Amino acid sequence: MASQRGEGETTATPLEPADRERARAIPEAAVARLAVYLRVLSGMADQGVTAVSSEELSQAAGVNAAKLRKDLSYIGSYGTRGVGYDVEVLVSHIERILGLTRNHSVAVVGIGNLGHALANYGGFPGRGFPVTALFDVDADLIGVPVGGIPVNHIDEITAVCLEREVSIGVIATPPPAAQSVCDRLVSAGVQCILNFAPVVLQVPDNVEVRKVDLAVEMQILSFHVARRADEAASVSVGNNGLGVDGMVIRP
């Protein structure tokens, strides 16, 4: 994420009546959940379900009902009091807000094990994200089609990305190459990057980076294993609420 949030924000216009349509500033966390609701709703639509209550939908999405309603309120009021939400209506509004009405062309850089797997997802998760370019440095791979797309040499990134109007770059290279690949994507005009390399990318403020970091995920799980072990130990010896180093561990 282009780190620095508010730098010179002069207390962003306090009130001032609406000009165009509705009102919001959707919290990042809510955006992530909207994507989940969308998937659940799509599944329901496929099952022929036409209406849901916040309770049902929230259950299926693994959040609580109040949060769900609050999240939905950020995009407008499309429910019916006493009844619930129309599935189709909600789907289309969430799609609109998430920008899923346009297509987002995706380039995958680094066609190793992971890159292969990503390329083979074909038109990426849920459609709307067609993979249109693949890049690698390995001469043996150049020209070989993976998931239907021929691999280009990484030196062609700029030309190919511009030509195919790539809007999202996926980095699946080994760590040492990641920053340089990122720089090249950025200079090719790509403003959104999904990074699988275990590296902290430095990018200009106008570029959005999301990272998927296996090591971090595993380590968070490890932390919870450890927490649990401490807890168990404390309890069996007579829990005093303190863990290692006298730190109080969350319940």
Place this chain on the structure above:
Amino acid sequence: MASQRGEGETTATPLEPADRERARAIPEAAVARLAVYLRVLSGMADQGVTAVSSEELSQAAGVNAAKLRKDLSYIGSYGTRGVGYDVEVLVSHIERILGLTRNHSVAVVGIGNLGHALANYGGFPGRGFPVTALFDVDADLIGVPVGGIPVNHIDEITAVCLEREVSIGVIATPPPAAQSVCDRLVSAGVQCILNFAPVVLQVPDNVEVRKVDLAVEMQILSFHVARRADEAASVSVGNNGLGVDGMVIRP
């Protein structure tokens, strides 16, 4: 995350908390960043760097210095005022807190493209996470070694997980199979799950789930593309701080 937090919690004890449950309970967000600091520090150690300031380390980790210091303060005070931190010391304390001093045996379920990629990471990211079991339903795969480990049939999950003391289960199956695989892992005693399937898993409270959701990540990026487009449009027509719908857009 074992979803439901407070369900029947009767207005969560307002004040009584008295002493014990306070002081240090490491925020989830901080745990994730500690894992990042650890990686950066390990890299520094490999380069022969022996000391860092919060400023240097925070730069490399992509956060600001105050946040870094606060995060480190959760695990104790291991810096030297006026000087900075000893890299080795910090590494070992973070490892201890994250529970990386023990090994966490990992099982991967679903040996498709992604499962292959995961299995071939070999002793998972950063070591300490040896993959010791692989599972699939496909008869053609059973017994075939992937990344050095032979694939077992999914029906053997319970026996194999118990025997190999698997503590982390990784789900890389198609969506429809995910919940059932999850249930089996849980009944085999696995309490930590990393889920790559685009499905919201239902688990008991004592099980920790982390999800890696490609579709969600892409859609978040899509949202930002859309936000940016709106912004650009507003600006070119004379930005009044409001976006589409009169919504205030974050800077």
Place this chain on the structure above:
DNA sequence: CGGTGTGAATACTTTCACAGCT
């Protein structure tokens, strides 16, 4: 009724800013 929409209350995170140690 029953369920949405939402202000107000609560909880959590991040940032500030400076005292305190080396």
Place this chain on the structure above:
DNA sequence: AGCTGTGAAAGTATTCACACCG
């Protein structure tokens, strides 16, 4: 003189609880 450690302030996010309405 410089950098850590940390209370306190500011900023976000989540939850409560109830007015409101179909």
